[in-house]
Amino acid sequence: MRRPDETDSEFLRTYDPDAYERPSVAVDVVLLSVRDGRMCTLLVRRKERPQAGRWALPGGFVGIQESLESAAQRVLRAKAAIEDNVFVEQLYTFGEPERDPRMRIISVAYVALVPFELQATAGSAEPDRSVSTVGIPWHGATGGAVELRDSDGRIMKTAFDHADIVGMAVKRIRGKLDYTPIGFQLLPETFTLRQLQRVHEVIQDQPVNKDSFRRRMLASGHLEATGERQRDVEHRPAELYRFIKRSAV
Amino acid sequence: MRRPDETDSEFLRTYDPDAYERPSVAVDVVLLSVRDGRMCTLLVRRKERPQAGRWALPGGFVGIQESLESAAQRVLRAKAAIEDNVFVEQLYTFGEPERDPRMRIISVAYVALVPFELQATAGSAEPDRSVSTVGIPWHGATGGAVELRDSDGRIMKTAFDHADIVGMAVKRIRGKLDYTPIGFQLLPETFTLRQLQRVHEVIQDQPVNKDSFRRRMLASGHLEATGERQRDVEHRPAELYRFIKRSAV
DNA sequence: GAAATAGTGTCTTTAAGACAGTATGTG
DNA sequence: CACATACTGTCTTAAAGACACTATTTC
Incomplete structure (x- = not known):
């Protein structure tokens, strides 16, 4: 709470807040x-x-x-x-x-x-x-x-x-x-790189290069491998990652 | 003021424009x-x-x-x-x-x-x-x-x-x-590339590579050479450019 | 083993940075 | 002429894209 000084307090008592119509x-x-x-x-x-x-x-x-x-x-x-x-x-x-x-x-x-x-x-x-x-x-x-x-x-x-x-x-x-890690906000707590890529593709409405996307994400320092893997998928399960807050630069 | 339990319709029905204090x-x-x-x-x-x-x-x-x-x-x-x-x-x-x-x-x-x-x-x-x-x-x-x-x-x-x-x-x-041409808004109608570079350097508070800055600006299609040159400078006068609205892409 | 996707290594392409060298003005 | 800055061409370097190849799971 901002603490106005004495003269301000005096002023506030006489201020008419109803002078103008308000939205x-x-x-x-x-x-x-x-x-x-x-x-x-x-x-x-x-x-x-x-x-x-x-x-x-x-x-x-x-x-x-x-x-x-x-x-x-x-x-x-x-x-x-x-x-x-x-x-x-x-x-x-x-x-x-x-x-x-x-x-x-x-x-x-x-x-x-x-x-x-x-x-x-x-x-x-x-x-x-x-x-x-x-x-x-x-x-x-x-x-x-x-x-x-x-x-x-x-x-x-x-x-x-x-x-x-x-x-x-x-x-x-x-x-x-492009310059802020927000894609993970649209995913569960753990997710695969492929899922994150799909989120980016949907938001930008254009395909994203898989190789370079992986490199960028892993190099960004925002992701942490969990050691866990996907389950119940019909193919080789991918590693699950978690978002981590970037440490001080 | 906070009434999270209210449903939409109740909220709207009971909202009398004069009932609540407005900012x-x-x-x-x-x-x-x-x-x-x-x-x-x-x-x-x-x-x-x-x-x-x-x-x-x-x-x-x-x-x-x-x-x-x-x-x-x-x-x-x-x-x-x-x-x-x-x-x-x-x-x-x-x-x-x-x-x-x-x-x-x-x-x-x-x-x-x-x-x-x-x-x-x-x-x-x-x-x-x-x-x-x-x-x-x-x-x-x-x-x-x-x-x-x-x-x-x-x-x-x-x-x-x-x-x-x-x-x-x-x-x-x-x-x-970085991704919008706004630097020229801080300059007169015609300006040199060097002046535009200085504006960028001030805003970003870091030096900008001159060569690559020139290349980027000229390649952006936002600038148009006027044919005019600086006057009253103590060195070789630079070409004056003008901002042009980017044509349809 | 077939199918599908995950993940890796390397080559190519592109943009930025570095830097040397030329051009053109003032004094 | 010296000097300062504008401008140009080329080499180097870093990142993105392309692509071939291997790995691991389910069916």
Whole structure:
């Protein structure tokens, strides 16, 4: 808690916080996963007007004494049953005056990355809530709105500017992949190099050279061999790796 | 404020725009330039409480019908006499509950890049406003608060979390420099390759290989030779280049 | 043994860095 | 002319891509 000095305290007593009309502030969370060679995200079917029946990102208003990140974590807990130990990063703030017809709502968007198993649990946790996962068709270019489709390939009508938000999330993750180790956030705790490669290929939507990918990953110092191997596969089982935090450089 | 047990519909049905206290939303602009081998930014001396006398980023509250980017442009016009044709990009949204002692203020920060000549004009446009430029000492690492010093090397006391915001801005620009042509935004319309190289060196705080820098820049397709040459230099004048928007790929 | 994928060693290609040498301006 | 910096060509080095080959599992 910042401690204003005496004169500041005096000033604060006379400050009129109601001089200007204020917008509402919300957070929306793009919960990304990779499944079957596609990216997917969690959407919630709106039951209320406006735009009832359309699909929206899980979100909520920011409490007056709540930090933005806390609000995002709360939304994840409440709407996706996902606890705090996942990758969450602020994405962008969407504030066009007409983006929500109700009133002026400024939305601070967050991206979260989870293994698909967790997202599948979230999607089926409360069936009355009509939660669903969708694939993101890839258009090569980065940024802008994306089309969201359900498991049968039908386009899902999205609410407000949420298709733009998802597009921005994909762009951000794609950009970070090259210079930050985040691919493992989309995998279980132990994984094979091949699985990690597939995650990279899906995010970038282009094939990755296997040999050089192995070399780069192993040389990065972020991976640690577990000594364990895959089980129940129909071929030679690959070594399982674990992500380790890079030691001081 | 926190009610994780509520379902979506309950939350929305019970949300009365006037029932909950709303935060104020502001924009703050980091106006970056490069001068004499250092990065610098525009600060304004606060005359109002709280934190009167401290140095703050130019900023202002967002109007209830004003977009965030418009607000940033308005702040640039009003406090730095800078018109719309400069690089402006949303940076990050700072929303810790106690970051401003007056009340809950969520600040959407923007970065703007301008040639130093423009910033110098802005800094002296309204002397009664105590505008000043400062260098940013570089600590090698990225992110976090930075120290801001005046032209005599004295540390300037900054208001609120504005030192963090400047640190974030430097980190962002540094990161973008490698894969986006933004260096020219910090130079006049025509410039030499050497000047562009110096800008890159200042931003990254490390020397750049001259030969490979020339090759990369000329191969990027972003530069166009003007046929003109430098004047009034004490050595062989270099060719002047101009930035061109990359044609379709 | 056949099939499938994991993992290794080496050659080629490409981009960056190093460096020598030439060109062109000022005084 | 000396001097300073712009510009060019070539060699070296490091990383990525290509590819042949071996290894280990299931069926």
